[in-house]
Amino acid sequence: MDRIKKALDKNRSRTRKSRMQGIRVDNKALADHPFEQIDYTRSRKIEVPQSILTENRLIAGNRTDPRATSFRMLRTQVLQAMRENGWASVAITGPSAGIGKSLVACNLAISMSLDINQTVLLVDADLRRPNVHNYFDFEPEQGLLDYLQGNANLADLFVNPLFKRLVLLPGRGTTTESSELLSSPHMTNLVNDLKMKYRSRIVIYDLPPLLDLDDTIVFLPSVDAVLLVIENGKNTESEVKRSMRLLESTNLIGTILNKADEEIRDYY
Amino acid sequence: MEEDVKTLGDYISIAWRRKFHILIPSIAVLFVTVITVAVLPPIYQSTGTIQIESQQISEELIQSTDTSLADERIQVIKQRIMTGDQLFDIIGKFNLYADEIKSTPSSVILEDMRNRISVDLVSANVRGRWNRVAPTIAFTVSFEHENAVATQNVTNELVTLFLDENIKARTARAEETTEFLKKESERLGSQIAVIEEQIASYKQKNAGSLPEGLGANLAQVVALKTASLDSESEIEELNGRRKLLLIDFETLQYAAATGADLTEEELQQQQDLTNLQNQYISLSARYGSEHPDVKAIKRQINAYENEYGKLGDIEELQTQEQNVKREMLELAENYSDEHPDVKKLERKLESIKTMIAEFNSTEEILEENDSAADPVLKLAEARLEAVDNSIVRIQKLRLDQNSQITLLNARISRTPEVERGLDALERDYESTERKYQEMKAKELQAELSKSLEEELKGERFILLEPPLLPDVPIKPNRKKLFLLGMVLSLASGLGLAGFAELLDSGVRGSRSLAAITKLTPLVAIPYIVTRKDEAVRRRNQKIWIVVLVILGIIFTILVHFYYKPLDQLWFILLRKFNLA
Known part of the structure; x- marks a missing residue:
């Protein structure tokens, strides 16, 4: 235990240092970083119209949709917290499966990418049941798993949907060794790479359920901050409490209540 | 929290x-x-009200034999009517439970029947005079059933049963009471007769000693004593007179005897004979006539008489006889006949009498010779005789009086004892008599009360409101049930x-x-409804509506053809909910 903790702490301090540098770079030259340009040109472009995205509940990009408000609220709060603390990556998880983690991650990513100050990379880190591509309605040729297994180049994985400042790193296939892979040097390298290479970006990791698998616990030390998604009426108090305990040593930005009954205040 | x-x-x-x-x-x-x-059958209830009319004639005049409370009586009658036999009679009469009677156990039917019948007391709100319970002034008998006509009929029957049972019970009670009291008074009457007889025979047995005769007895004793004293003084007076007459007579006799030339010797002989005779009398009195000495003297006397003819002094003998008789009377006053002195005197009298008889037999012969007796002497003799007779008579009278006094005294001394016995009997008689009178009075009362009941002048049940044919069911209260169902x-x-x-x-x-x-959660994200969701929802809605409509139509058709035509059903429902 002690050893693990030391390793974790070491890792964290290191990532923090590098992130500080990244932000500085960010502030200097944001819009037309040559590296980013190259990225866009290299990444696969998919043209999925907003209407289909809306059908897939990705409404954050639709400015006229009052339901996007909540995601903008979320975006603003998360960005504020990240800026204050100089965090560059954020993981999204939840106590159990099927509670809308991926949907929240996608919508948040879209919402963030609409902010002209941000470019966003959304990584589908759920190696068991990758889901992000379903929302964006495309079939990935290669996914994170292929990369981790050494079957693909990182650069080939990126997908650029309709939104200009959004890049996706989708998942594909499934494995039973997800936690091992997530803690493998490959993954660590990838995280570092993403951090180093795409400094001006915010990286969002869509993670598997916190309580069902150890994947998330293994991976969490690699990210700067965490968002916890709770499904309204489905996750019990004890699940929430257990999740909170597991996330005690991380930088929890906050919780998100999904599928809430609360009325959306429509100002538009 | x-x-x-x-x-x-x-x-x-x-x-x-x-x-x-x-x-x-x-x-x-x-x-x-x-x-x-909608399906629950209507239940009708018919109610008859029976008034309890209190006795019309004041209870102070005639007390009814039945003083139990009306409530109690109603309950008793109810129990009598609620018996299985009665109820089955009613069930049979009106053909209730026609369908169930074969398949359902009779106890269940009876229980159901009992539940349908209700008897409710109506009490006045004034407090009773004697108890705190408000008096019951009326009661209702109700019966509920699905059939309105049957309801009325059965209620009618029940009301009739109540009325009849009441009269029956009351008259029966009055009759029983009267009967009992009559028997009781008859028994007391015969007891009185027995006591009366006892008293009569007791009185008869103790006739002279009855307390009511005491005064008369005492007066009689006093009178008898006075009379006895009178008799005594009269006897004394007669004795005095006799003595005088005797002296006269002896003088005359003597003169006559001397006139008949009696010699000295003859006189001497006569004197001796007289002495012998006296001796004989005294001895025979002492020893009886069979004594040798007496016999010896008798022989001597006989020898004298044979020698000198019939001589001797008849007067002397007669005087002695009188004396003895007097003595005997005196003794008889104080002693009984068995007393030795009296016996002695009796024997003396007997010997004197025989001697006189002997003397007379000789004298008769003499007298024929002596026919020329002196008339003066004869007169004196007759006088003497008359006085003697008077004496004897009065003495006898006195004797009578004395014995009567004794008798009366005995009776008087027994009187208190008799009185006690009589008192006891009379006390018995009186108490029995008193009881008898009381019983008689009660009997009379009961008799009155009986006729009171028979003429229906006592407390009675009056049918105040006959059971009507119910037109509106009492149950079920469909509106209420429906509301209840809604709430439920x-x-x-x-x-x-x-x-x-x-x-x-x-x-x-x-x-x-x-x-x-x-x-605080950063945001609450609502469920994002897509157009597809919306479409699915609408489709589901439509499917539901269609299904419901189809089901409704099927149900309606089924009702229409298998239960009741819809138009009829509509009116039935309206009626059931009291809307029409």
Whole structure:
């Protein structure tokens, strides 16, 4: 235990240092970083119209949709917290499966990418049941798993949907060794790479359920901050409490209540 | 947990979320309710009111034999009517339970029948005079049944039974009382007769000693004593007179005897003979006539007489006889006949009498010779004789009086004893008599009360309101039942929803999440409804509506053809809910 903790702490301090540098770079030259340009040109472009995205509940990009408000609220709060603390990556998880983690991650990513100050990379880190591509309605040729297994180049994985400042790193296939892979040097390298290479970006990791698998616990030390998604009426108090305990040593930005009954205040 | 306090909005959202939990049981219960309410058979009730009319003639004049409370009597009659036999009579008479009677056990039918009959007391609100319970002034008899006509008929029958049973019970009681009292007074009457007889025979047995005769007895004793004293003085006076007459007579006799030339010798002889005779008398008195000495003297006397003819002094003998008789009377006063002195005197008298008889037999011969007796002497003799007779008579009278006095005294001394016995008997008699009188009075009272009951002048039941043919069923109160069903359906729905909510441990709402995590959620993202969702929902809705409509039509058709035509059903329903 002690050893693990030391390793974790070491890792964290290191990532923090590098992130500080990244932000500085960010502030200097944001819009037309040559590296980013190259990225866009290299990444696969998919043209999925907003209407289909809306059908897939990705409404954050639709400015006229009052339901996007909540995601903008979320975006603003998360960005504020990240800026204050100089965090560059954020993981999204939840106590159990099927509670809308991926949907929240996608919508948040879209919402963030609409902010002209941000470019966003959304990584589908759920190696068991990758889901992000379903929302964006495309079939990935290669996914994170292929990369981790050494079957693909990182650069080939990126997908650029309709939104200009959004890049996706989708998942594909499934494995039973997800936690091992997530803690493998490959993954660590990838995280570092993403951090180093795409400094001006915010990286969002869509993670598997916190309580069902150890994947998330293994991976969490690699990210700067965490968002916890709770499904309204489905996750019990004890699940929430257990999740909170597991996330005690991380930088929890906050919780998100999904599928809430609360009325959306429509100002538009 | 102040976060757990729910606002109205929370409740509304819960209700919306649990709409199926609410709706499905609600609709189911409502459906069942409507069916039940519509199908339940109407139950009619007919009621007869019977007034309890108190005795019309003041109770101070005639007390009824039946003083039990009306309530009690009604209960008794009710029990009598509620017996199996009676109820089955009624069931048979009006053909109730026609369908059930074969398949259902009779005890169940009886129980049901009893439940349908109700007897309710109506009491006045004034307090009773003797007790705190309000007096019952009337009662109602009701019967409920699905058939209005049967209801009326049975109630009529029950009311009639009540009225009849009451009269029967009351007259029977009055009769029994009268009968009992009559027997009792007869028994006392015969007892009195026995005592009377006892008294009569007792009086007869103690006739002279009765206390009421005491005064008369005492007076009689006094009178007799006076009379006895009179007699005594009279006897004394007569004795005095006799002595004088005797002197006269002896003088005359003597003169006559001397006139008949009696010699000295003859006189001497006569004197001797007289002495012998005296001796004989005294001896025979002492020893009896069979004594040798007496016999010797007798022989001497006989020898004298043979020698000198019949001589001797007849007067002397007669005087002696008189004396002895007097002595005997005197003795008889004080001694009984068995006393030795009296016996002695008797014997003396007897010997004197024989001697006189002997003397007379010789004298007769002499007298023929002596026919020329002196008339003066004869007169004196007759006088003497008359006085003697008087003496004897009065003495006898006195004797009578004395014995009567003795008798009366004995009677008087027994009187107190007799009186005690008589008193005891009379006391007996009196007490029995008193009882008898009382019983007689009671009997009379009972007799009156009986006729009171027979003429229906006592407390009686009057049919105040005969059972009517019910036109409106009392049960079921369909409106009320329907309302109840509605409430029940709502309650079941809400209950189920509440239960589901209770079982649901999921965290709900930002506030409870914030309470658990101690961290306000960044955002609450609503469920994102897509057009597809919307379309699915609409399609489902449509399917539901179609299904319901089809089911409704099928149900209606079934009702129409298999239960009742719809138009009829409509009017029936209207009537049942009292709307038409």
